[in-house]
Structures are given as structure tokens and as C-alpha cells.
Amino acid sequence: MPHLKSRAISVQTHLRDQVADALRAALIAGDLRPGVVYSAPSLAAELGVSATPVREAMLDLAREGLVEAVRNKGFRITEMTERDLDEFTELRTLIEVPTVGRVAATATAEQLEALRPLALRIVTAAREHDVLEYLEADHRFHLALLGLAGNRHLVEVVADLRKRSRLFGLGSLNEAGRLVASAQEHVDLLDLMVAGRGAEAEECMRRHLAHVRTLWADGTAPSVRG
Known part of the structure; x- marks a missing residue:
């Protein structure tokens, strides 16, 4: 292996x-x-x-x-079902979408720009087909962004959800170049938040989580049982 x-x-x-x-x-x-x-x-x-x-x-x-x-x-x-995937996405959407809007309204441009190197690392890793680097940078970006809301318990809950919703077999999607579009969404999200466009940032996060849900389904399709 x-x-x-x-x-x-x-x-x-x-x-x-x-x-x-x-x-x-x-x-x-x-x-x-x-x-x-x-x-x-x-x-x-x-x-x-x-x-x-x-x-x-x-x-x-x-x-x-x-x-x-x-x-x-x-x-x-463990084999994840379609229901599992839907429920993980629903929980993350309920938490992360409004939190992004709140952070966009309260965080400074400097705080948000400090996350840009991580956002760019995610894109680079996806383009270079480095799945482990992609996931590490993605994990750090999302939790650091949510951390700007100042609620450590919220961050812990999302971290646990992310662990439980790990995508099995992500390597095959990565090799096919399927992660690049999802990776670019991190940069787009950050641009909107730096510009103070909170409502658009919320919608961007909603689309991103829906995109991730699609990747989960494609990555687990051979083994998912309704």
C-alpha cells in the first residue's frame, strides 16, 4: 500500500x-x-x-x-451511504455558511489575507495531484477561517464533521484532475470576504459545500449502498 x-x-x-x-x-x-x-x-x-x-x-x-x-x-x-453524505453536508452548511457571512463582516482584511497562502497551496496541490498536501491545506484553511469567528467549540464541531466525512478513494478523483475547480473556490471565497461581500461569500461557501458533496458521491460511488 x-x-x-x-x-x-x-x-x-x-x-x-x-x-x-x-x-x-x-x-x-x-x-x-x-x-x-x-x-x-x-x-x-x-x-x-x-x-x-x-x-x-x-x-x-x-x-x-x-x-x-x-x-x-x-x-x-465503514461504508458511507447517500444519507450520510447528505446529512454531513446539511450540518456543515448550517454551520459554515452563516459563519462565513459573520466573519466577512467582522474580520479585518489583514486577518483574511493571512489565509491566502493556504488558499493558494490548495490550488497548487490540486494541480500537482498531491492529494495529501491538498487535504492538509484544505483542513487548515477551513478551520482557520472559521476560527476568525472566535468560537472554538464551533471549530471543534466542524473539525469532527470533517473527520467523519473523509472522502474514501479521493486519490482517483485527484489523478483525474477533479479537485482543481473545488480548490479554486477557496481563493474565490477569500476574494469575496476581503471585499466585504458577505452575502456573496455565503453563497460561494454554499456552492463549495455542494461541490464537495458531489466529489464525495463520486469518490464513494462503487461502495455506497442507499
């Missing part, structure tokens, strides 16, 4: 967290497939660690809804 091997695990105090990050990356890249059961020893061998931190990391992923334990066998990668 190339994405597991490419994220070599170092011997540090937070080994469990490193393993969890590596497994999430493998899920997103499509190296770990929905519906398939994986054992902790086999994944540990791929990562070059013992089975214990893998089991611990898998328990973290189970709490996020990404995997489920299968007795005496290992962990099955």
Missing part, C-alpha cells in the same frame, strides 16, 4: 496519533477500501510498527465513524 509506506512512522511519543494519521491518509487515497476487513498485524507490518499502536489508532478511527471492529478479525472500513 504505497500511501502507508510513504508516511513512514518515526519513534516518537505520539505514535498512536502518527499511525492514525497514516491510516486516514490510506483511506483517503483508496489504499484501504470500504467494506474490507483489515487486521492490526497486517497494517502494522506495512507501517513498520507493532500491532498495539495500530489497534489503538483504529479505536480512534472507530470513534470517528471511519471503521468498525470485527471480533477476532480486525476492523472493517
Whole structure:
């Protein structure tokens, strides 16, 4: 599994967290497939660690809804349904759209412009087909933008929703160049907010989340069951 091997695990105090990050990356890249059961020893061998931190990391992923334990066998990668995708999109829309409008009205131009390097990194990563860099920059951009509203609990809720709605198999869409348009929307959103066009920024965020919903569906289509 190339994405597991490419994220070599170092011997540090937070080994469990490193393993969890590596497994999430493998899920997103499509190296770990929905519906398939994986054992902790086999994944540990791929990562070059013992089975214990893998089991611990898998328990973290189970709490996020990404995997489920299968007795005496290992962990099955969770399959998202169309309803799951719709509900995640609805929740994020309810939270993020009005928050973007509020931030557009209250944040300074300097605060917003500080996010531009991240927005441009998202676009560059999409064009270069670097899926892990794309997701890292995307994650940081969205949470930093919402953080300007000053509500840390709101940011934590959205961060959890983002974890639960990870796109399995994003690598194939990335290779097909399907992420570039979604990536550019981050720059467009920032431009509107810097210009103080809050209502248009809200609509841009609404379109962006709908676009993400389409990508989720396309990425999970082979394994989604109504």
C-alpha cells in the first residue's frame, strides 16, 4: 500500500496519533477500501510498527465513524451511504455558511489575507495531484477561517464533521484532475470576504459545500449502498 509506506512512522511519543494519521491518509487515497476487513498485524507490518499502536489508532478511527471492529478479525472500513453524505453536508452548511457571512463582516482584511497562502497551496496541490498536501491545506484553511469567528467549540464541531466525512478513494478523483475547480473556490471565497461581500461569500461557501458533496458521491460511488 504505497500511501502507508510513504508516511513512514518515526519513534516518537505520539505514535498512536502518527499511525492514525497514516491510516486516514490510506483511506483517503483508496489504499484501504470500504467494506474490507483489515487486521492490526497486517497494517502494522506495512507501517513498520507493532500491532498495539495500530489497534489503538483504529479505536480512534472507530470513534470517528471511519471503521468498525470485527471480533477476532480486525476492523472493517465503514461504508458511507447517500444519507450520510447528505446529512454531513446539511450540518456543515448550517454551520459554515452563516459563519462565513459573520466573519466577512467582522474580520479585518489583514486577518483574511493571512489565509491566502493556504488558499493558494490548495490550488497548487490540486494541480500537482498531491492529494495529501491538498487535504492538509484544505483542513487548515477551513478551520482557520472559521476560527476568525472566535468560537472554538464551533471549530471543534466542524473539525469532527470533517473527520467523519473523509472522502474514501479521493486519490482517483485527484489523478483525474477533479479537485482543481473545488480548490479554486477557496481563493474565490477569500476574494469575496476581503471585499466585504458577505452575502456573496455565503453563497460561494454554499456552492463549495455542494461541490464537495458531489466529489464525495463520486469518490464513494462503487461502495455506497442507499
